[in-house]
Amino acid sequence: MELHHEFTVPVPVDDAWRALLDIERVAPCLPGAVVEEYDGKTVTGSVKVKVGPVTVTYRGTAVFEEQDEPAHRIVLAASGRETRGQGTARATVTATLAERDGGTAVSVRTDLTVTGRPAQFGRGVLAEVGDRLVGQFAACLAERLTERPQDEPVLDEEEPEPLDLLRTAGLPVAKRAAALLAVALLAWLTARLQRRRRTGRHR
Known part of the structure; x- marks a missing residue:
């Protein structure tokens, strides 16, 4: 399925570009995500998804296939598999940044394929979840980008809460x-x- 989202952040496009490539900085804005390793191109980690009483953990990688700075375009290919089960998730995410009224407009297209328990909800529900998640991510990112360095919170090592599909939707x-x-x-x-x-x- 293909999903399309847009959001804006209140910083110039060059600042937003650097921030989106700073994986350790933006990862806490992604519910249920844990970054274990990042070498500048490949991210290794996990995402926990809760569907009612069941929690599913996907482990996998995300690879930056394209980082076109002049065009402010990013292409990220991610894939993961359930740690306990046969379900899989694959996504190709294309993000394009553009200057808008002193801030930055971010357009995100996601080609998503999900198998296993989360897939039972179908495209409509997953699209609703995606809309809410992008909204939460955009708000969190905007807050982080407008913080002064001395105001940035110290991140703890506690494992993040899983992404609750029903609560999020x-x-x-x-x-x-x-x-x-x-x-x-x-x-x-x-x-x-x-x-x-x-x-x-x-x-």
Whole structure:
């Protein structure tokens, strides 16, 4: 699926460009993300995603395939696999920065493929989650970019909270997910009842 998001940050484009490439600085703005290693091109780490009572951890890498500074264009290819399960996630993220009214407009296109438990929610829900996450990321990034160096908080070593898909998507999506679970449970109960009736007839 392809997702498209835009946001602005209140700093000149060159400052925003340097900040987005400062992985250690922006990683805390990504819910559930942990950066383990970064060599200037490849990021190794993990992302925790919570779906209701189930928490899924993806481990993988993200590689900067393009860092075009004159055009202020970044292409990032990321892939990960569940640490306990067969689910996978792959994404190609293209971000383009442009000067706008003294600040920077960031356009992000994401080509996303997800398998496993989070995929059950479908494109609509994942798009809603993406919208909210980008909004949170943009607000966090803007706050960090406008802080003075002496005001920047000291990051602790505690593991971040997992990305909660239902909480992030909001109540309407949670209700939708609950409705899907209710339908699935009803179908399961109906099938069991029919099997019992058939078994009783053949006795």
